[in-house]
Amino acid sequence: MKKNLIKMKPAIAFLALMLGLAVVTSSCKKTTVATPDAPKVTAPANTDVQVLNAVDLTFSINVPGGYSSASVSANGGSANIKTEPAANATSGSVVVAFTADATDGAGSVTLSVVDKNQKSDDATVVLNKTAKPVTPTKDVYSSADGTGTVTWSSDTIYILRGFIFVNSGQTLTIEPGTVIKGQPGQGAGASALIVARGGKIMAKGTADAPIIMTGLADDLNGSVPEDAVQTWGGLIILGKATTNNNAEGGEKSVEGIPETESRGLYGGNDDNDNSGVLQYVSVRHGGSVIGADNEINGISLGAVGSATTLDHIEVYANFDDGIEFFGGAPKLTNVVLTYAGDDGLDEDEGFHGTVQYALVWKKAEYNKSSDPRGSEDDGGVGANEPEKPFATVKMANITLYNEGTNTSLDALSKQTFLMRDGWAGSWYNSIFYGFDGPIDMERRTDKINSVDNKSASCYDQWLAVDKGGYGNLKIENNIIYTNNATSNDSTGFAKMFVLSDEGDPTLEYDVEKYLMAHNTIADPGFGSGTAKFTPSATEVTSNLATGLSTYGLVDENYKGAIDPNGTPFFANWSLTWETINK
16 A cells, blocks of 8 residues: 555646646636626606707716716707716716707707716607797887876786876886887887886896896897897986986976977986886887987986986997986996997986996997997086086996997097086996097086086096195096007006097196006906906906995995906896807
8 A cells, every 4th residue: 555655646746736836827817807887877857848948957877987978969959068977977967958949849858978988878858849828918008198007017018109108106017027019110100118207117127037128029039130229219217306407497308208298307306206116127229219319218317316226227239328317316236238329328417326337338330329438428418517416426336348449430439438518427446448439538618617606627527626626526446448558657548538628738647647546557357258248357356446335335346347256247137148148
């Protein structure tokens, strides 16, 4: 037996060797890892959407192999990915924005998801595109009885057939989301909504449901060009506040209304008069002509009092001015004036209220008048020019923004803003950008105040009291980038300012030195798209005017109408917002 055991040793050794090699070989093999499963996309439930409207669609996704990308296709409209998970995420959702086309019927959206291993999956949601319900209309005809005390509701479109008055003692309430359309026509055939002295308009729109006033041809879906004007008249509000129309006994007929119409009179002695509320109201495509040099503004405010609420207001594409003030003491905030054919802001007849957060957007190609300006600042008319109450309006956080050049006009017909006829107001914390005309201040020596026996031109309103002036007019803590003035020095300020009707250059230089000491010439650094009017330059948040609460204004930490760190006040409810989002 011993001999046999000895003979078997080589075989055992060989077997041990083979087993050892197997173990080593096994330990050297690479471990095979299974590839993760393909993504799984789950579509939302089938959805209804009105034609030409948008809807967000949320797809749920499970991506074991890590999220890489997604793509979307659509039938019956357009779609784009709004939000998606971060790279390598293994679960989450993809939100797709779908905008239906104009045809009702079926539509669909398909989302495809790809993981890091190029595995993919897709899912489709079916959409039922429904036609918009037809909103009933109601014709409103001109009447000596006025509208009466009545409510206009959002379930009806109101068609203005002529000059529609809210008479004294009447209140017109307009629900959020209501659409009002004016018939086209000029002269006696024009249409407008007029709130007479003693009447009230309670137009309280919301950001989600603004009140829209426009022309009859406007279907609110692009049926009229963006610069269309004179498709109807406009909105006129008349009050009992003071003006400097002293020669007329403080009472006058408003521009745009036949002088034979007694309900077109404005003016009185109550600066706290209340004509109602305008909030989240968009007035579009107006400006019918009544007669020679007699057009309806987008909104006319005749002797409106300070108790009237005026905020979040848009005037879009008007033939004449965006808003014109005829005296009074209203407080206007959060206003956007787009594509005015003449002036963005127009102030006259001793306007002594306040304006804050106002954007004027002008395009030279859309100008309609021979003297379009960012703002036309007049103190009074004729014999009233040097008389009190002076036009001591206080303005802050204004942006005057111009695009393009009108080569057919000289610089003194297209000023950034013009101050004349004894205007005595103030500009603070504002931005003036892109105009190819200067800031213009008038000096006259033939306009003498009947009480003080002093010259009361705009230059004299600026001139300090100890030098014989009134010391009212201020232009301080603003950013100026206009009339090709780019250098923040005497050369730049000489370019952007003119003292008109004055032959003495030393007087003009005195004003330029004041402007240079209190303002800055700099590019405000505006953005594009939704940030079109949002400034970014460091000068926007430095060297700010303070103490404005004395005038009923807010001390802001920025210049211009738009907070550089916030959302524009006209976002989501105005046509201007839609325009810059295209």
